[in-house]
Amino acid sequence: MAVTTDSVAARLVREPRRATRSRQRGRRALVGYAFIAPAVVLFLVMGLYTLVYSFGLSFAKWNGFSPSWDWVGLENYRDLLYADPRLAPEIRGAALNTGLAMVAVSFGTVLIALPLATLLNSITRLRGTLRSIFFLPYVTAGIAVYYAWRYVLEPDGAVNLALRAVGLGSLARPQGFLADPDTALPTLIVIMIWGSVPVAMLLYLAGLQAIDPAVTEAASLDGAGAVRRLRHITWPLLVPITVAIVLLGLRDTMQGFQIFLIMTNGGPAGHTDVLGLKAYQQAFFQSLSPTLGVASALGWLIFLAALLLAVVNARLLRGQR
Incomplete structure (x- = not known):
């Protein structure tokens, strides 16, 4: 009987404690929800709402000021793809430029970042200093970098002066590299590669440092030279990193247009138009024309193109595991 009474008393003591702990957990949860509520509201208003709004707007004509939309169905999409005799060719040209930039930037980044990472991995002194120097293009403010590049690429800029000084005046561009239709897009691609190499280099450096030195030393003892070690040992281990670098470069180049807007605004004569820039121009540089839907x-x-690329990215990365 005493045991039963004691167990009942202990249960009566534990139940209020459980209730107190439950209330405390509830209060902590409410505090947590209160902290994340502003971010959730901001996402719903600036993210989800604008996403749905823009999807509806893509089926309408509107200039941003008229009180109502003019619903046109799929006309905007048809105009972009083939129906509009002026706009459709511009979009195809911008798509071609975008594709060229995506491929060139992604693979150019790999071709430069991997040797730099290999060089950094092979030295011990000043590695941190060199890493900071190589990473400088990435941490520098983008707009400031773009204006600096514009300055050195002008007709009387540092690039033309340097070419003439070393006897390569035939490569100089009297109108500037950004105003020449033959060099404008390649020049922007080079600048984009210059800005994307630092992150890729650090990813490769991390991958190289994760490789067991005993593996490469054993290959050296077996007579494998540097090229064979790179081809049969180092490169296969770096393939997952390479896939990630290439796909991230493709995505960033496809969605980004800031460098094209600031440095050339699509010129000369549309030779540096890209899809993101065309969307920006259709939205904000058409006066009062109803082109927001376009x-x-x-x-x-x-x-949709970025989503398809993300699916390919996920499948390729899953296949490398």
């Missing part, structure tokens, strides 16, 4: 439609086409 801009939204183009934005959704870019989104």
